[in-house]
Amino acid sequence: MEAVNRDWLPLAATALAGSAACAYAMYHLKKRAPKSMPPSPPPLNWLLGLGGSGHAPAFARPDLHRYLTEWASKLGGVYVLYIKGPFYVVTDPFLVNQVLSRGDMAMPKHEGIYRMLDGFLAFGLPQFFSSSDENGDLWRGYRKGLAPCFSLDSLKKSFPKVRACTEKMVSMWETQYFATGEAVPIDSWMSRATLDIIGHLFYNYDFNALDSEHNEFVEAMHENLVALSQSLSDPIGDILAKLFPTAKAKQSAARTERIKALFTAVYEAVKSRGDPPADDQSVGANIMRIKKPSTGEPFPEETVFATLCVLLIGGYDTTASTCMWALYDIARQPDVQKRIAQELAGAGLLQVPGQAPARQLEWADLAAFPYFNAVLKESMRLHTTAATGTVRVCPKNAMLGGWQIPKGSVVWLPFHAMHNSIHNFSAPEVFDPERWLGQLPTGGKPNPTPNTVHLHATATAANPPLAENKADSGPTHPSFATPHGDARVPPSKAMLPFSDGSRGCIGMNLAYVDARTILLSILSKFWLELDPSVGPHDKVEASQVMALVLTSGIPIKLRLKSHAPL
Numbered sequence: 277m278e279a280v281n282r283d284w285l286p287l288a289a290t291a292l293a294g295s296a297a298c299a300y301a302m303y304h305l306k307k308r309a310p311k312s313m314p315p316s317p318p319p320l321n322w323l324l325g326l327g328g329s330g331h332a333p334a335f336a337r338p339d340l341h342r343y344l345t346e347w348a349s350k351l352g353g354v355y356v357l358y359i360k361g362p363f364y365v366v367t368d369p370f371l372v373n374q375v376l377s378r379g380d381m382a383m384p385k386h387e388g389i390y391r392m393l394d395g396f397l398a399f400g401l402p403q404f405f406s407s408s409d410e411n412g413d414l415w416r417g418y419r420k421g422l423a424p425c426f427s428l429d430s431l432k433k434s435f436p437k438v439r440a441c442t443e444k445m446v447s448m449w450e451t452q453y454f455a456t457g458e459a460v461p462i463d464s465w466m467s468r469a470t471l472d473i474i475g476h477l478f479y480n481y482d483f484n485a486l487d488s489e490h491n492e493f494v495e496a497m498h499e500n501l502v503a504l505s506q507s508l509s510d511p512i513g514d515i516l517a518k519l520f521p522t523a524k525a526k527q528s529a530a531r532t533e534r535i536k537a538l539f540t541a542v543y544e545a546v547k548s549r550g551d552p553p554a555d556d557q558s559v560g561a562n563i564m565r566i567k568k569p570s571t572g573e574p575f576p577e578e579t580v581f582a583t584l585c586v587l588l589i590g591g592y593d594t595t596a597s598t599c600m601w602a603l604y605d606i607a608r609q610p611d612v613q614k615r616i617a618q619e620l621a622g623a624g625l626l627q628v629p630g631q632a633p634a635r636q637l638e639w640a641d642l643a644a645f646p647y648f649n650a651v652l653k654e655s656m657r658l659h660t661t662a663a664t665g666t667v668r669v670c671p672k673n674a675m676l677g678g679w680q681i682p683k684g685s686v687v688w689l690p691f692h693a694m695h696n697s698i699h700n701f702s703a704p705e706v707f708d709p710e711r712w713l714g715q716l717p718t719g720g721k722p723n724p725t726p727n728t729v730h731l732h733a734t735a736t737a738a739n740p741p742l743a744e745n746k747a748d749s750g751p752t753h754p755s756f757a758t759p760h761g762d763a764r765v766p767p768s769k770a771m772l773p774f775s776d777g778s779r780g781c782i783g784m785n786l787a788y789v790d791a792r793t794i795l796l797s798i799l800s801k802f803w804l805e806l807d808p809s810v811g812p813h814d815k816v817e818a819s820q821v822m823a824l825v826l827t828s829g830i831p832i833k834l835r836l837k838s839h840a841p842l
Protein backbone atom coordinates (compact mmCIF):
# COMPACT_ATOMS: atom_id res chain seq x y z
CA MET A 277 0.00 0.00 0.00
CA GLU A 278 1.26 3.40 -0.90
CA ALA A 279 2.30 5.45 2.16
CA VAL A 280 0.00 8.44 2.88
CA ASN A 281 1.80 11.73 2.56
CA ARG A 282 1.17 13.57 5.84
CA ASP A 283 3.56 16.51 5.24
CA TRP A 284 0.59 18.93 5.05
CA LEU A 285 -0.59 18.04 8.56
CA PRO A 286 1.54 20.53 10.58
CA LEU A 287 0.54 23.26 8.11
CA ALA A 288 -3.15 22.43 8.41
CA ALA A 289 -2.90 22.24 12.22
CA THR A 290 -1.19 25.64 12.33
CA ALA A 291 -3.84 27.14 10.03
CA LEU A 292 -6.61 25.66 12.15
CA ALA A 293 -5.08 26.88 15.40
CA GLY A 294 -4.49 30.30 13.81
CA SER A 295 -8.08 30.55 12.66
CA ALA A 296 -9.34 29.49 16.06
CA ALA A 297 -7.11 32.08 17.73
CA CYS A 298 -8.34 34.74 15.28
CA ALA A 299 -11.96 33.79 15.87
CA TYR A 300 -11.39 33.83 19.64
CA ALA A 301 -9.65 37.22 19.48
CA MET A 302 -12.34 38.65 17.19
CA TYR A 303 -15.04 37.37 19.51
CA HIS A 304 -13.42 39.01 22.54
CA LEU A 305 -12.53 42.22 20.74
CA LYS A 306 -16.09 42.47 19.55
CA LYS A 307 -17.32 41.79 23.07
CA ARG A 308 -15.08 44.48 24.50
CA ALA A 309 -15.37 47.13 21.79
CA PRO A 310 -18.47 49.31 21.82
CA LYS A 311 -21.13 47.77 19.57
CA SER A 312 -21.11 50.91 17.50
CA MET A 313 -19.77 54.37 17.90
CA PRO A 314 -21.81 57.58 17.92
CA PRO A 315 -21.41 59.68 14.77
CA SER A 316 -18.31 61.74 14.32
CA PRO A 317 -17.40 64.81 12.20
CA PRO A 318 -14.89 64.19 9.41
CA PRO A 319 -11.30 64.25 10.74
CA LEU A 320 -9.60 67.61 10.45
CA ASN A 321 -6.31 65.92 9.71
CA TRP A 322 -6.22 62.46 8.09
CA LEU A 323 -2.64 61.74 9.14
CA LEU A 324 -3.40 62.49 12.80
CA GLY A 325 -6.59 60.50 12.25
CA LEU A 326 -4.49 57.35 11.74
CA GLY A 327 -3.21 57.79 15.30
CA GLY A 328 -6.71 58.38 16.70
CA SER A 329 -6.31 62.17 16.94
CA GLY A 330 -8.07 63.32 13.78
CA HIS A 331 -9.91 66.13 15.58
CA ALA A 332 -6.96 67.42 17.64
CA PRO A 333 -6.57 70.49 15.37
CA ALA A 334 -10.00 71.65 16.61
CA PHE A 335 -8.19 72.85 19.74
CA ALA A 336 -6.16 75.24 17.62
CA ARG A 337 -9.37 76.97 16.56
CA PRO A 338 -10.15 80.14 18.49
CA ASP A 339 -13.80 79.38 17.74
CA LEU A 340 -13.68 75.87 19.20
CA HIS A 341 -17.08 76.54 20.84
CA ARG A 342 -18.65 77.15 17.43
CA TYR A 343 -17.16 73.98 15.99
CA LEU A 344 -18.67 72.00 18.87
CA THR A 345 -22.04 73.70 18.41
CA GLU A 346 -22.09 73.22 14.65
CA TRP A 347 -21.58 69.46 15.03
CA ALA A 348 -24.08 69.17 17.88
CA SER A 349 -26.67 70.64 15.52
CA LYS A 350 -25.59 68.36 12.65
CA LEU A 351 -25.05 65.11 14.54
CA GLY A 352 -27.32 65.37 17.57
CA GLY A 353 -26.91 65.04 21.32
CA VAL A 354 -23.98 62.57 21.41
CA TYR A 355 -21.06 62.54 19.00
CA VAL A 356 -17.40 61.63 19.10
CA LEU A 357 -14.23 63.60 18.50
CA TYR A 358 -10.94 61.75 18.25
CA ILE A 359 -8.32 63.55 20.31
CA LYS A 360 -5.83 60.96 21.59
CA GLY A 361 -8.73 58.52 21.53
CA PRO A 362 -12.47 59.17 21.63
CA PHE A 363 -13.98 62.18 23.42
CA TYR A 364 -17.74 61.70 23.75
CA VAL A 365 -19.34 65.12 23.26
CA VAL A 366 -22.75 65.20 24.95
CA THR A 367 -25.24 68.03 24.47
CA ASP A 368 -28.54 66.21 24.92
CA PRO A 369 -29.95 67.97 28.03
CA PHE A 370 -31.42 64.79 29.45
CA LEU A 371 -28.07 63.00 29.27
CA VAL A 372 -26.11 66.07 30.42
CA ASN A 373 -28.29 66.26 33.52
CA GLN A 374 -27.72 62.55 34.16
CA VAL A 375 -23.95 62.97 33.99
CA LEU A 376 -24.03 65.97 36.34
CA SER A 377 -26.41 64.33 38.80
CA ARG A 378 -25.56 62.17 41.79
CA GLY A 379 -27.42 59.23 40.20
CA ASP A 380 -26.31 56.10 38.43
CA MET A 381 -24.79 57.96 35.48
CA ALA A 382 -22.89 60.52 37.60
CA MET A 383 -19.39 61.15 36.27
CA PRO A 384 -16.54 62.86 38.16
CA LYS A 385 -14.32 65.56 36.68
CA HIS A 386 -11.49 64.31 34.48
CA GLU A 387 -8.48 64.63 36.78
CA GLY A 388 -5.84 64.73 34.03
CA ILE A 389 -7.54 67.44 32.01
CA TYR A 390 -8.19 69.66 35.04
CA ARG A 391 -4.60 69.19 36.22
CA MET A 392 -3.53 70.76 32.90
CA LEU A 393 -5.39 73.91 33.94
CA ASP A 394 -3.74 74.07 37.34
CA GLY A 395 -0.62 75.70 35.96
CA PHE A 396 -2.73 78.61 34.86
CA LEU A 397 -5.21 78.70 37.74
CA ALA A 398 -2.92 78.13 40.68
CA PHE A 399 0.74 77.78 39.67
CA GLY A 400 0.39 74.01 39.45
CA LEU A 401 -0.74 73.71 43.08
CA PRO A 402 -3.67 71.39 43.79
CA GLN A 403 -6.91 73.01 44.93
CA PHE A 404 -10.54 71.99 45.11
CA PHE A 405 -11.64 73.25 41.65
CA SER A 406 -9.55 70.64 39.84
CA SER A 407 -9.84 67.84 42.36
CA SER A 408 -11.92 64.99 40.97
CA ASP A 409 -12.21 63.19 44.32
CA GLU A 410 -15.47 64.29 45.86
CA ASN A 411 -14.85 62.14 48.92
CA GLY A 412 -11.40 63.56 49.54
CA ASP A 413 -10.55 66.22 52.13
CA LEU A 414 -9.63 68.83 49.54
CA TRP A 415 -12.96 69.12 47.74
CA ARG A 416 -15.21 68.29 50.70
CA GLY A 417 -13.38 70.62 53.05
CA TYR A 418 -13.41 73.64 50.78
CA ARG A 419 -16.79 73.17 49.10
CA LYS A 420 -18.51 72.87 52.49
CA GLY A 421 -16.33 75.41 54.25
CA LEU A 422 -16.87 78.07 51.58
CA ALA A 423 -20.62 77.56 51.19
CA PRO A 424 -21.56 80.14 53.88
CA CYS A 425 -19.65 82.84 51.93
CA PHE A 426 -22.06 82.45 49.01
CA SER A 427 -25.31 82.14 50.95
CA LEU A 428 -27.97 84.72 50.20
CA ASP A 429 -27.63 86.03 53.76
CA SER A 430 -23.91 86.72 53.33
CA LEU A 431 -24.41 88.19 49.89
CA LYS A 432 -27.19 90.44 51.12
CA LYS A 433 -24.82 91.77 53.78
CA SER A 434 -22.11 92.44 51.19
CA PHE A 435 -24.47 93.95 48.63
CA PRO A 436 -23.60 97.56 49.70
CA LYS A 437 -19.95 96.87 48.77
CA VAL A 438 -20.97 95.60 45.32
CA ARG A 439 -23.18 98.63 44.84
CA ALA A 440 -20.45 101.03 46.02
CA CYS A 441 -17.97 99.70 43.43
CA THR A 442 -20.61 99.87 40.73
CA GLU A 443 -21.69 103.40 41.63
CA LYS A 444 -18.05 104.45 41.53
CA MET A 445 -17.75 103.08 37.99
CA VAL A 446 -20.98 104.70 36.81
CA SER A 447 -19.96 108.10 38.15
CA MET A 448 -16.55 107.75 36.42
CA TRP A 449 -18.41 106.98 33.16
CA GLU A 450 -20.48 110.14 33.62
CA THR A 451 -17.42 112.37 33.54
CA GLN A 452 -15.15 110.38 31.24
CA TYR A 453 -17.64 109.30 28.59
CA PHE A 454 -21.14 110.70 28.96
CA ALA A 455 -19.90 114.28 29.31
CA THR A 456 -17.32 113.97 26.52
CA GLY A 457 -19.18 111.75 24.03
CA GLU A 458 -16.24 109.31 23.98
CA ALA A 459 -17.00 105.60 23.57
CA VAL A 460 -16.62 103.26 26.60
CA PRO A 461 -14.38 100.19 26.02
CA ILE A 462 -16.56 97.93 28.15
CA ASP A 463 -14.39 94.82 28.17
CA SER A 464 -11.70 96.45 30.29
CA TRP A 465 -14.22 98.26 32.54
CA MET A 466 -16.13 95.07 33.30
CA SER A 467 -12.92 93.22 34.23
CA ARG A 468 -11.76 96.06 36.44
CA ALA A 469 -15.14 96.48 38.14
CA THR A 470 -15.57 92.77 38.88
CA LEU A 471 -11.98 92.51 40.13
CA ASP A 472 -12.51 95.39 42.56
CA ILE A 473 -15.76 93.82 43.75
CA ILE A 474 -14.15 90.43 44.35
CA GLY A 475 -11.13 92.08 46.02
CA HIS A 476 -13.35 93.95 48.50
CA LEU A 477 -15.84 91.16 49.11
CA PHE A 478 -13.52 88.21 49.40
CA TYR A 479 -10.32 89.60 50.82
CA ASN A 480 -11.07 93.16 51.95
CA TYR A 481 -8.33 94.08 49.49
CA ASP A 482 -8.30 97.05 47.15
CA PHE A 483 -6.92 96.30 43.70
CA ASN A 484 -7.73 99.91 42.72
CA ALA A 485 -8.57 98.46 39.34
CA LEU A 486 -11.26 101.02 38.54
CA ASP A 487 -8.84 103.85 39.21
CA SER A 488 -6.48 103.12 36.39
CA GLU A 489 -7.06 102.25 32.78
CA HIS A 490 -4.10 99.89 32.95
CA ASN A 491 -4.42 97.58 35.90
CA GLU A 492 -1.37 95.37 36.33
CA PHE A 493 -3.39 92.39 37.55
CA VAL A 494 -6.03 92.53 34.81
CA GLU A 495 -3.42 92.94 32.10
CA ALA A 496 -1.13 90.17 33.38
CA MET A 497 -4.09 87.80 33.70
CA HIS A 498 -5.21 88.67 30.20
CA GLU A 499 -1.75 87.93 28.79
CA ASN A 500 -1.76 84.68 30.72
CA LEU A 501 -5.12 83.73 29.27
CA VAL A 502 -3.88 84.32 25.75
CA ALA A 503 -0.75 82.26 26.50
CA LEU A 504 -2.89 79.45 27.93
CA SER A 505 -5.10 79.23 24.87
CA GLN A 506 -2.01 79.30 22.64
CA SER A 507 -0.43 76.45 24.57
CA LEU A 508 -3.67 74.43 24.47
CA SER A 509 -3.92 74.95 20.74
CA ASP A 510 -0.26 74.19 20.06
CA PRO A 511 0.77 71.47 22.54
CA ILE A 512 3.83 70.45 20.49
CA GLY A 513 5.11 74.03 20.30
CA ASP A 514 4.47 74.27 24.02
CA ILE A 515 6.58 71.19 24.82
CA LEU A 516 9.36 72.43 22.50
CA ALA A 517 9.31 75.83 24.21
CA LYS A 518 9.74 74.11 27.58
CA LEU A 519 12.61 71.93 26.30
CA PHE A 520 14.43 74.72 24.48
CA PRO A 521 13.68 77.91 26.38
CA THR A 522 13.19 80.66 23.86
CA ALA A 523 12.69 84.35 24.51
CA LYS A 524 8.95 83.64 24.49
CA ALA A 525 9.26 80.95 27.14
CA LYS A 526 11.38 83.24 29.32
CA GLN A 527 8.77 85.97 28.92
CA SER A 528 6.08 83.55 29.97
CA ALA A 529 8.06 82.48 33.07
CA ALA A 530 8.59 86.13 33.99
CA ARG A 531 4.86 86.79 33.60
CA THR A 532 4.03 83.86 35.87
CA GLU A 533 6.39 85.23 38.52
CA ARG A 534 4.78 88.67 38.24
CA ILE A 535 1.30 87.22 38.67
CA LYS A 536 2.45 85.08 41.58
CA ALA A 537 3.79 88.20 43.28
CA LEU A 538 0.41 89.91 42.83
CA PHE A 539 -1.46 86.95 44.36
CA THR A 540 1.11 86.68 47.15
CA ALA A 541 0.48 90.32 48.07
CA VAL A 542 -3.24 89.56 48.54
CA TYR A 543 -2.46 86.40 50.50
CA GLU A 544 -0.01 88.17 52.80
CA ALA A 545 -2.51 90.98 53.42
CA VAL A 546 -5.19 88.46 54.46
CA LYS A 547 -2.72 86.49 56.61
CA SER A 548 -1.34 89.55 58.35
CA ARG A 549 -4.77 90.32 59.81
CA GLY A 550 -4.52 87.29 62.08
CA ASP A 551 -7.49 85.19 63.22
CA PRO A 552 -10.70 86.67 61.80
CA PRO A 553 -13.67 87.29 64.14
CA ALA A 554 -16.13 84.38 64.29
CA ASP A 555 -18.87 86.30 62.46
CA ASP A 556 -16.61 87.14 59.52
CA GLN A 557 -17.97 84.93 56.72
CA SER A 558 -15.83 86.42 53.95
CA VAL A 559 -13.93 84.09 51.65
CA GLY A 560 -10.62 85.39 53.05
CA ALA A 561 -11.67 84.52 56.61
CA ASN A 562 -13.03 81.10 55.70
CA ILE A 563 -10.13 79.87 53.59
CA MET A 564 -7.85 80.50 56.59
CA ARG A 565 -10.10 78.50 58.94
CA ILE A 566 -11.09 75.49 56.85
CA LYS A 567 -9.74 72.20 58.24
CA LYS A 568 -9.44 68.72 56.75
CA PRO A 569 -12.77 66.97 57.42
CA SER A 570 -11.10 63.61 58.08
CA THR A 571 -8.55 64.75 60.67
CA GLY A 572 -9.47 68.29 61.70
CA GLU A 573 -5.93 69.38 60.77
CA PRO A 574 -5.27 72.58 58.84
CA PHE A 575 -4.50 72.34 55.12
CA PRO A 576 -0.90 73.14 54.06
CA GLU A 577 -0.27 76.80 53.41
CA GLU A 578 0.26 76.20 49.68
CA THR A 579 -3.28 74.77 49.42
CA VAL A 580 -4.71 77.85 51.12
CA PHE A 581 -2.76 80.05 48.73
CA ALA A 582 -3.88 78.01 45.70
CA THR A 583 -7.52 78.28 46.84
CA LEU A 584 -7.19 82.05 47.14
CA CYS A 585 -5.86 82.18 43.57
CA VAL A 586 -8.54 79.98 42.04
CA LEU A 587 -11.39 81.86 43.71
CA LEU A 588 -10.00 85.17 42.55
CA ILE A 589 -9.62 84.01 38.95
CA GLY A 590 -12.96 82.16 38.89
CA GLY A 591 -14.70 85.12 40.42
CA TYR A 592 -13.97 88.03 38.18
CA ASP A 593 -13.39 87.26 34.50
CA THR A 594 -16.44 85.00 34.13
CA THR A 595 -18.76 87.68 35.50
CA ALA A 596 -17.01 90.39 33.48
CA SER A 597 -17.55 88.46 30.25
CA THR A 598 -21.22 87.85 31.13
CA CYS A 599 -21.77 91.58 31.74
CA MET A 600 -19.91 92.53 28.57
CA TRP A 601 -22.09 90.28 26.38
CA ALA A 602 -25.30 91.37 28.09
CA LEU A 603 -24.48 95.05 27.51
CA TYR A 604 -23.67 94.27 23.89
CA ASP A 605 -26.93 92.33 23.37
CA ILE A 606 -28.97 95.11 24.97
CA ALA A 607 -27.24 97.95 23.13
CA ARG A 608 -27.70 96.31 19.72
CA GLN A 609 -31.46 95.92 20.20
CA PRO A 610 -33.25 99.18 21.00
CA ASP A 611 -36.62 97.40 21.44
CA VAL A 612 -35.15 95.17 24.12
CA GLN A 613 -33.52 98.15 25.81
CA LYS A 614 -36.74 100.11 25.74
CA ARG A 615 -38.66 97.34 27.49
CA ILE A 616 -36.03 97.18 30.22
CA ALA A 617 -36.21 100.97 30.57
CA GLN A 618 -39.99 100.66 31.05
CA GLU A 619 -39.47 98.14 33.84
CA LEU A 620 -36.95 100.40 35.54
CA ALA A 621 -39.11 103.50 35.11
CA GLY A 622 -42.01 101.68 36.78
CA ALA A 623 -39.78 101.09 39.82
CA GLY A 624 -38.41 104.65 40.00
CA LEU A 625 -35.00 103.54 38.75
CA LEU A 626 -34.79 105.37 35.42
CA GLN A 627 -32.75 108.55 35.30
CA VAL A 628 -34.49 110.87 32.83
CA PRO A 629 -33.31 114.49 32.37
CA GLY A 630 -35.82 116.96 33.73
CA GLN A 631 -37.54 114.35 35.92
CA ALA A 632 -37.09 113.40 39.57
CA PRO A 633 -33.74 111.68 40.15
CA ALA A 634 -33.76 107.88 40.02
CA ARG A 635 -33.60 106.19 43.43
CA GLN A 636 -30.69 104.05 44.57
CA LEU A 637 -30.66 100.38 43.57
CA GLU A 638 -31.68 98.08 46.43
CA TRP A 639 -31.13 94.38 47.11
CA ALA A 640 -34.78 93.57 46.40
CA ASP A 641 -34.42 95.08 42.90
CA LEU A 642 -32.05 92.31 41.84
CA ALA A 643 -34.84 89.80 41.33
CA ALA A 644 -37.63 92.27 40.63
CA PHE A 645 -37.56 92.69 36.85
CA PRO A 646 -38.79 89.66 34.91
CA TYR A 647 -38.04 91.04 31.46
CA PHE A 648 -34.55 92.25 32.39
CA ASN A 649 -33.77 88.89 33.98
CA ALA A 650 -35.03 87.05 30.91
CA VAL A 651 -32.75 89.25 28.76
CA LEU A 652 -29.76 88.42 30.94
CA LYS A 653 -30.57 84.73 30.77
CA GLU A 654 -30.99 84.82 27.00
CA SER A 655 -27.66 86.62 26.64
CA MET A 656 -26.03 83.95 28.82
CA ARG A 657 -27.51 81.31 26.54
CA LEU A 658 -26.41 82.89 23.28
CA HIS A 659 -23.02 83.96 24.62
CA THR A 660 -22.23 81.22 27.11
CA THR A 661 -19.23 82.44 29.10
CA ALA A 662 -18.01 79.01 30.19
CA ALA A 663 -18.56 77.84 26.62
CA THR A 664 -16.51 74.66 26.71
CA GLY A 665 -18.31 73.53 29.86
CA THR A 666 -17.07 70.65 31.92
CA VAL A 667 -15.04 67.51 31.15
CA ARG A 668 -15.88 64.27 32.92
CA VAL A 669 -14.64 60.71 32.98
CA CYS A 670 -16.88 57.68 32.71
CA PRO A 671 -16.24 55.66 35.91
CA LYS A 672 -17.57 52.33 34.58
CA ASN A 673 -18.78 50.76 31.35
CA ALA A 674 -22.05 52.54 30.79
CA MET A 675 -24.85 53.15 28.32
CA LEU A 676 -25.39 56.81 27.52
CA GLY A 677 -28.24 57.66 25.18
CA GLY A 678 -28.14 54.15 23.72
CA TRP A 679 -24.37 54.26 23.15
CA GLN A 680 -21.92 52.06 24.96
CA ILE A 681 -19.31 54.20 26.70
CA PRO A 682 -16.30 52.23 27.98
CA LYS A 683 -14.94 52.86 31.47
CA GLY A 684 -12.34 55.63 31.52
CA SER A 685 -13.72 57.43 28.45
CA VAL A 686 -13.66 61.22 28.31
CA VAL A 687 -17.18 62.68 28.36
CA TRP A 688 -17.29 66.34 27.39
CA LEU A 689 -20.31 68.57 28.12
CA PRO A 690 -19.78 71.84 26.21
CA PHE A 691 -22.47 74.24 27.44
CA HIS A 692 -22.37 76.68 24.51
CA ALA A 693 -23.15 73.79 22.20
CA MET A 694 -25.96 72.60 24.46
CA HIS A 695 -27.42 76.12 24.60
CA ASN A 696 -27.16 76.68 20.87
CA SER A 697 -27.93 73.32 19.29
CA ILE A 698 -30.99 73.24 17.07
CA HIS A 699 -32.04 70.08 18.91
CA ASN A 700 -32.47 71.92 22.20
CA PHE A 701 -33.77 75.40 21.31
CA SER A 702 -35.81 76.44 18.35
CA ALA A 703 -34.08 79.12 16.26
CA PRO A 704 -31.16 79.15 18.71
CA GLU A 705 -29.40 81.93 16.80
CA VAL A 706 -32.29 84.32 17.54
CA PHE A 707 -32.08 86.49 20.66
CA ASP A 708 -35.49 85.84 22.17
CA PRO A 709 -35.91 86.72 25.87
CA GLU A 710 -39.56 85.73 25.57
CA ARG A 711 -38.55 82.09 25.63
CA TRP A 712 -37.71 82.49 29.34
CA LEU A 713 -40.77 84.47 30.34
CA GLY A 714 -42.93 81.35 30.17
CA GLN A 715 -40.52 79.85 32.68
CA LEU A 716 -40.84 82.46 35.41
CA PRO A 717 -42.57 81.55 38.69
CA THR A 718 -46.03 80.18 38.16
CA GLY A 719 -46.18 78.13 41.31
CA GLY A 720 -43.94 75.39 39.92
CA LYS A 721 -42.39 72.91 42.32
CA PRO A 722 -38.92 73.73 43.67
CA ASN A 723 -36.25 72.23 41.50
CA PRO A 724 -34.42 69.48 43.35
CA THR A 725 -30.93 70.33 42.06
CA PRO A 726 -28.33 71.44 44.60
CA ASN A 727 -27.80 74.77 42.86
CA THR A 728 -31.33 75.96 43.28
CA VAL A 729 -32.97 74.15 46.15
CA HIS A 730 -31.64 76.40 48.91
CA LEU A 731 -32.65 79.50 47.00
CA HIS A 732 -36.26 78.41 47.19
CA ALA A 733 -35.85 77.35 50.78
CA THR A 734 -34.61 80.76 51.89
CA ALA A 735 -36.57 82.96 49.50
CA THR A 736 -39.01 85.39 51.10
CA ALA A 737 -40.50 88.64 49.87
CA ALA A 738 -37.73 90.55 51.64
CA ASN A 739 -35.05 88.14 50.52
CA PRO A 740 -35.98 87.28 46.96
CA PRO A 741 -34.52 84.34 45.09
CA LEU A 742 -31.74 85.42 42.79
CA ALA A 743 -31.80 82.46 40.48
CA GLU A 744 -34.94 82.18 38.42
CA ASN A 745 -37.47 79.77 39.80
CA LYS A 746 -37.44 76.76 37.60
CA ALA A 747 -40.61 74.77 37.19
CA ASP A 748 -39.68 71.11 36.82
CA SER A 749 -43.02 70.19 35.37
CA GLY A 750 -45.59 71.79 33.15
CA PRO A 751 -45.84 72.39 29.45
CA THR A 752 -42.76 73.06 27.40
CA HIS A 753 -42.63 76.60 26.10
CA PRO A 754 -43.22 76.62 22.35
CA SER A 755 -39.92 78.30 21.54
CA PHE A 756 -37.95 75.31 22.83
CA ALA A 757 -37.19 72.34 20.70
CA THR A 758 -38.11 69.30 22.74
CA PRO A 759 -35.14 66.98 23.09
CA HIS A 760 -35.84 63.65 21.40
CA GLY A 761 -39.32 64.89 20.58
CA ASP A 762 -40.45 64.35 24.16
CA ALA A 763 -40.40 66.54 27.24
CA ARG A 764 -38.15 64.55 29.53
CA VAL A 765 -36.40 67.68 30.74
CA PRO A 766 -37.84 71.16 31.26
CA PRO A 767 -36.22 73.88 29.13
CA SER A 768 -34.51 75.33 32.22
CA LYS A 769 -32.48 72.11 32.34
CA ALA A 770 -31.20 72.72 28.81
CA MET A 771 -29.68 75.96 30.14
CA LEU A 772 -26.78 75.40 32.51
CA PRO A 773 -24.37 78.35 32.27
CA PHE A 774 -23.07 77.52 35.77
CA SER A 775 -23.05 73.74 35.25
CA ASP A 776 -25.05 71.83 37.85
CA GLY A 777 -24.92 69.15 40.51
CA SER A 778 -22.22 68.82 43.15
CA ARG A 779 -19.59 70.46 40.91
CA GLY A 780 -21.83 73.28 39.75
CA CYS A 781 -20.52 76.81 40.22
CA ILE A 782 -20.07 77.72 43.88
CA GLY A 783 -20.17 81.41 42.93
CA MET A 784 -23.45 81.40 41.01
CA ASN A 785 -25.38 83.55 43.50
CA LEU A 786 -22.54 86.03 43.69
CA ALA A 787 -22.28 86.15 39.91
CA TYR A 788 -25.99 87.05 39.71
CA VAL A 789 -25.60 89.72 42.40
CA ASP A 790 -22.61 91.25 40.62
CA ALA A 791 -24.03 91.06 37.11
CA ARG A 792 -27.48 92.37 38.02
CA THR A 793 -26.07 95.20 40.14
CA ILE A 794 -23.65 96.27 37.40
CA LEU A 795 -26.16 96.01 34.55
CA LEU A 796 -29.11 97.60 36.35
CA SER A 797 -26.95 100.50 37.57
CA ILE A 798 -25.71 101.22 34.04
CA LEU A 799 -29.11 100.80 32.40
CA SER A 800 -30.81 103.02 34.94
CA LYS A 801 -28.43 105.90 34.15
CA PHE A 802 -27.71 105.64 30.43
CA TRP A 803 -29.29 104.76 27.10
CA LEU A 804 -26.71 102.61 25.31
CA GLU A 805 -25.70 102.63 21.67
CA LEU A 806 -23.02 100.58 19.96
CA ASP A 807 -20.09 102.60 18.77
CA PRO A 808 -19.85 102.41 14.93
CA SER A 809 -16.38 100.82 15.32
CA VAL A 810 -18.09 97.63 16.55
CA GLY A 811 -19.65 96.93 13.15
CA PRO A 812 -22.46 94.53 12.24
CA HIS A 813 -23.65 91.77 14.53
CA ASP A 814 -22.60 88.87 12.25
CA LYS A 815 -19.01 90.17 12.29
CA VAL A 816 -19.00 90.33 16.09
CA GLU A 817 -20.42 86.81 16.26
CA ALA A 818 -17.77 85.55 13.85
CA SER A 819 -15.00 87.24 15.83
CA GLN A 820 -15.69 85.42 19.07
CA VAL A 821 -12.70 83.87 20.74
CA MET A 822 -12.79 81.10 23.29
CA ALA A 823 -9.99 81.73 25.79
CA LEU A 824 -11.25 80.03 28.96
CA VAL A 825 -14.11 82.55 28.86
CA LEU A 826 -15.92 83.68 25.74
CA THR A 827 -14.63 87.03 24.49
CA SER A 828 -15.24 89.19 21.47
CA GLY A 829 -12.45 89.52 18.93
CA ILE A 830 -13.80 92.98 18.07
CA PRO A 831 -13.51 95.42 21.02
CA ILE A 832 -17.05 96.26 22.18
CA LYS A 833 -17.46 99.99 22.70
CA LEU A 834 -20.60 101.81 23.79
CA ARG A 835 -21.80 105.40 23.50
CA LEU A 836 -23.76 106.70 26.46
CA LYS A 837 -26.89 108.78 25.86
CA SER A 838 -29.64 110.20 28.11
CA HIS A 839 -32.88 108.30 28.49
CA ALA A 840 -35.75 109.97 26.67
CA PRO A 841 -39.02 110.29 28.62
CA LEU A 842 -41.09 107.14 28.07
Ligand code: HEM
Pocket residue numbers: 404405406419586587588590591592594595598661662665666667773774775778779780781782783784786787
Ligand atom coordinates in the same frame (compact mmCIF):
# COMPACT_ATOMS: atom_id res chain seq x y z
C1 HEM B 1 -21.20 84.51 35.29
C2 HEM B 1 -20.20 84.06 36.01
C3 HEM B 1 -19.81 82.61 36.17
C4 HEM B 1 -19.99 81.55 35.33
C5 HEM B 1 -20.66 81.57 33.95
C6 HEM B 1 -19.42 80.39 35.97
C7 HEM B 1 -19.45 79.11 35.43
C8 HEM B 1 -18.97 77.99 36.08
C9 HEM B 1 -19.01 76.65 35.53
C10 HEM B 1 -19.59 76.27 34.19
C11 HEM B 1 -18.43 75.83 36.44
C12 HEM B 1 -18.16 74.34 36.27
C13 HEM B 1 -16.77 74.20 35.71
C14 HEM B 1 -16.32 72.79 35.44
O1 HEM B 1 -17.00 71.84 35.76
O2 HEM B 1 -15.23 72.69 34.86
C15 HEM B 1 -18.01 76.63 37.56
C16 HEM B 1 -17.39 76.14 38.68
C17 HEM B 1 -16.85 76.95 39.66
N1 HEM B 1 -16.98 78.31 39.77
FE1 HEM B 1 -18.02 79.53 38.53
N2 HEM B 1 -18.89 80.77 37.17
C18 HEM B 1 -19.13 82.11 37.34
C19 HEM B 1 -18.79 82.86 38.43
C20 HEM B 1 -18.09 82.42 39.50
C21 HEM B 1 -17.77 83.21 40.65
C22 HEM B 1 -18.20 84.65 40.92
C23 HEM B 1 -17.01 82.42 41.47
C24 HEM B 1 -16.47 82.88 42.78
C25 HEM B 1 -15.43 82.46 43.33
C26 HEM B 1 -16.87 81.13 40.83
C27 HEM B 1 -16.16 80.05 41.32
C28 HEM B 1 -16.27 78.74 40.85
C29 HEM B 1 -15.64 77.58 41.48
C30 HEM B 1 -14.72 77.61 42.71
C31 HEM B 1 -16.03 76.46 40.75
C32 HEM B 1 -15.64 75.00 41.03
C33 HEM B 1 -16.67 74.38 41.93
C34 HEM B 1 -16.38 72.93 42.27
O3 HEM B 1 -15.66 72.28 41.53
O4 HEM B 1 -16.90 72.45 43.28
N3 HEM B 1 -17.55 81.16 39.63
N4 HEM B 1 -18.36 77.94 37.33
